[in-house]
Amino acid sequence: MQENYLAKWLSGELSEKELAEFKKSAEYASYQKLKEVSSTLKAPEFDVDQALTQLKEERIGNAPKVIALNPFKKFLRVAAAIAVLIAGSYFYISTLDESVTTQFAERSEVILPDNSEIILNAGSRVSFSEKNWDEKRNVTLKGEAFFKVAKGKKFTVSTTHGTVAVLGTQFNVENREGFFEVTCFEGLVSVAYNNIETKLPAGSSFMVINGKIVDTTAPNTSQPTWVNNESSFERIPLGYVFAELERQFNIEVNSQNVDRNLLFTGTFSNTDLNMALKSISTPSRINFKLEGDNVLFYAKKTP
Amino acid sequence: MNNVCEEQVFSSIFKANSKTVFNYIYYKFGNEEKAHDAVQEAFVKLWENCAKVLPEKAKSYLYTVASNTYLNVIKAEKVRLKYAKPSLEISNESPEFLLVEKEYQQKLDNALNNLPENQRTTFLLNRIDGKKYAEIAEMEGVSVKAIEKRMHLALKALREQIDGI
Numbered sequence: 001m002q003e004n005y006l007a008k009w010l011s012g013e014l015s016e017k018e019l020a021e022f023k024k025s026a027e028y029a030s031y032q033k034l035k036e037v038s039s040t041l042k043a044p045e046f047d048v049d050q051a052l053t054q055l056k057e058e059r060i061g062n063a064p065k066v067i068a069l070n071p072f073k074k075f076l077r078v079a080a081a082i083a084v085l086i087a088g089s090y091f092y093i094s095t096l097d098e099s100v101t102t103q104f105a106e107r108s109e110v111i112l113p114d115n116s117e118i119i120l121n122a123g124s125r126v127s128f129s130e131k132n133w134d135e136k137r138n139v140t141l142k143g144e145a146f147f148k149v150a151k152g153k154k155f156t157v158s159t160t161h162g163t164v165a166v167l168g169t170q171f172n173v174e175n176r177e178g179f180f181e182v183t184c185f186e187g188l189v190s191v192a193y194n195n196i197e198t199k200l201p202a203g204s205s206f207m208v209i210n211g212k213i214v215d216t217t218a219p220n221t222s223q224p225t226w227v228n229n230e231s232s233f234e235r236i237p238l239g240y241v242f243a244e245l246e247r248q249f250n251i252e253v254n255s256q257n258v259d260r261n262l263l264f265t266g267t268f269s270n271t272d273l274n275m276a277l278k279s280i281s282t283p284s285r286i287n288f289k290l291e292g293d294n295v296l297f298y299a300k301k302t303p
Numbered sequence: 304m305n306n307v308c309e310e311q312v313f314s315s316i317f318k319a320n321s322k323t324v325f326n327y328i329y330y331k332f333g334n335e336e337k338a339h340d341a342v343q344e345a346f347v348k349l350w351e352n353c354a355k356v357l358p359e360k361a362k363s364y365l366y367t368v369a370s371n372t373y374l375n376v377i378k379a380e381k382v383r384l385k386y387a388k389p390s391l392e393i394s395n396e397s398p399e400f401l402l403v404e405k406e407y408q409q410k411l412d413n414a415l416n417n418l419p420e421n422q423r424t425t426f427l428l429n430r431i432d433g434k435k436y437a438e439i440a441e442m443e444g445v446s447v448k449a450i451e452k453r454m455h456l457a458l459k460a461l462r463e464q465i466d467g468i
Contacts, residue, residue: 004448004451004454004455006458007451011435011436027462027466030462031458034411034462034465037407037411038430041430042431043325043326043431044329044338046339048318051317051321051342055317055347058343
């Protein structure tokens with residue numbers, strides 16, 4: 001006999017041979033009787049329609065209210081998510097630093113929260129934290145800027161070359177590729193360069209060209225000359241002069257057979273390109289050719 | 304689209320299944336009142352979750368909810384099933400025969416009450432509601448083989464009890 005043969009017999013799934021064998025067994029009559037009687041059993045009465053009416057009246061009558069609330073719940077969920085996002089981004093943005101950037105041939109004036117002033121030369125960028133200004137007066141500078149610092153706590157200018165710290169003064173910081181110059185016009189400025197601190201009294205400069213500290217003569221003006229639309233140079237390699245020319249007029253400067261390390265002393269106008277080109281070429285005994293936004297400086301030897 | 308949330312679909316599911324759900328719980332726990340409540344409970348749950356339950360899944364959902372409703376509550380209660388007696392309309396039987404029949408039914412009732420719950424449910428769903436093993440397997444969430452096993456054991460136990468072995 002196969003497994004669960006009683007169940008198979010009841011559902012009529014036994015093979016004829018198995019059925020015959022089962023019929024011969026002693027207990028077959030008992031099972032047959034059980035099968036017959038159990039088929040006459042009945043479950044208690046259950047009135048389907050009455051139960052359905054009861055269900056609808058007593059229980060489901062309340063259900064639609066629950067369903068109607070669902071869209072509102074969804075709306076609340078979305079609203080909460082948006083609120084969190086807005087609040088989050090507000091706090092994120094408010095911690096970001098303020099920053100001002102000037103393009104080539106552009107200048108900008110920045111007023112700091114304590115009324116200190118920054119005049120930003122062409123192709124430069126300053127950034128500072130407006131939120132933490134009261135705790136820490138610190139600006140990060142790329143490029144060149146003139147600072148008029150209101151009296152107060154220590155004011156620091158962070159650059160890639162070094163850090164400049166002051167109390168309240170006017171000073172210029174130029175931080176270019178391979179070139180770092182700090183000029184103090186009023187008060188006292190402290191410059192930390194390669195962990196060496198240098199104190200700059202009013203009317204003195206600190207200059208580093210290609211990693212070397214270079215002596216410079218003191219400026220005889222009360223402001224950097226570029227503030228008055230002139231760029232002045234005191235024994236500065238021609239290469240840096242060309243770079244400044246590029247920034248002030250937003251042009252491209254190339255040179256041919258010109259010694260870019262030749263020291264240049266002089267001034268060029270930041271408003272008149274032709275005058276500026278002459279101011280550079282004449283004392284250096286070189287020629288220039290201007291084509292659109294391109295300037296080529298070349299030595300006199302070449303025709 | 305057929306959706307359980309539509310009243311017509313829901314009503315037809317109720318009409319097709321409520322009686323079996325009622326019996327199923329009754330066979331399990333032997334309590335008529337609780338079986339009524341279980342039907343109400345199961346269909347209210349179905350209505351509340353009508354958007355999530357597909358019409359073709361509604362059936363097994365109902366049995367699961369119904370049996371879970373009283374899973375812990377009635378376990379301890381002693382099952383006392385009473386089955387509506389088949390009406391003995393055949394009057395030309397002798398009184399002795401009728402007495403023997405009555406006695407047999409008494410024995411059967413007792414034997415059924417003593418069966419394990421899952422064997423009794425399977426046996427009665429098949430005998431009273433005429434459910435195929437496959438259908439019972441679906442309701443109980445087990446294999447057909449398991450239902451056959453329960454049926455086999457139920458038959459064996461019932462005969463042994465009735466015959467006094």
